[in-house]
Amino acid sequence: MNANTWGRWVSRLFQQRRRGRPLPAQRRLAFESLEDRVVPATIIWQGDSGSLWSTPGNWNLNRAPLAGDDLVFGSTGAGTTRNTLNDLASLPAFSSITISASGYTLAGSAPRIVLTGGINVGSDLGTESITTDLQLLAPAGTLQQTITVIAARPWSSPATSTAATMPWNRNKPSPRPAPAP
Secondary structure, eight states: OOHHHHHHHHHHHHSOOSSSSOOOSOOOOOOOOOOOOOOOOEEEBOOTTOSBTTOGGGBTTSSOOOTTOEEEEOOOOTTOOOEEEEOOTTOOEESEEEEOSSSOEEEESSSOEEESSOEEEOTTOOOOEEOSOEEEOOOTTOSEEEEEEEOSSOOSSSOOSSEEEEEEETTBOOOOOOOOO
16 A cells, blocks of 8 residues: 555545534544563573672663563673572562573572472582572472482482482472481
8 A cells, every 4th residue: 555545545534424424523543552561581690780689780681580580590791790699579489590500609688589490400510509498389280390400420419310300299298318316
């Protein structure tokens, strides 16, 4: 449709009809604004502005993590911190946490990290620490939560393989080691 055809169509739309009931003298096109929405996203730690999770400059999307986000702690540039502090008081439930570079510490001044999905730690990264409480919420339709660690060598847990999956079932407590005699 060329510009002249479009212009004639719009001008006829706003003119009064010759026969029948006249249209209102003025008709204006209007746009209705919709509410803002933020959809869950993969948000990557950059650590450019300190250690706090609530600082937008520490994340690639220039905002603090929100409920449903997948958090990724990967390689960072020189001069950035890998000692992170979850200070989000609102307790958003994150979809997953992935650690794909060595030397991270995930600490917290907030009561805990709430997680609806898995924790994934990459292969042979060295020491990764999570020094805050985790609240694991099982995904809908299941009563199980999984934490997966892939290592090139045995890791310190009851498992001695090079990969381990620790299932968590909220209806069955995890077996605890017997106290030493």
